[in-house]
Amino acid sequence: MTLGDGRTLLDFNYAYNPYCAYNPGWRCPIPPIENHLTVAIRAGERSYPDVKP
Numbered sequence: 001m002t003l004g005d006g007r008t009l010l011d012f013n014y015a016y017n018p019y020c021a022y023n024p025g026w027r028c029p030i031p032p033i034e035n036h037l038t039v040a041i042r043a044g045e046r047s048y049p050d051v052k053p
Contacts (some may be wrong), residue, residue, distance in 0.1 A: 011042060022048040 001009045020028035 010041070017046065017048075 003009055003012070018026070018028060020026035
């Protein structure tokens with residue numbers, strides 16, 4: 001959501017892991033370049049160590 005003063009609010013409550021994050025039978029799409037951010041997002045990341053790519 002754009003706040004109107006040049007800032008953007010990201011709500012990580014809507015974040016989710018797609019099926020490919022924890023099921024090797026699925027393939028994740030490559031996100032388009034416009035989805036990349038030029039700033040660091042200092043947040044935790046969930047991983048699934050039992051899944052083999």
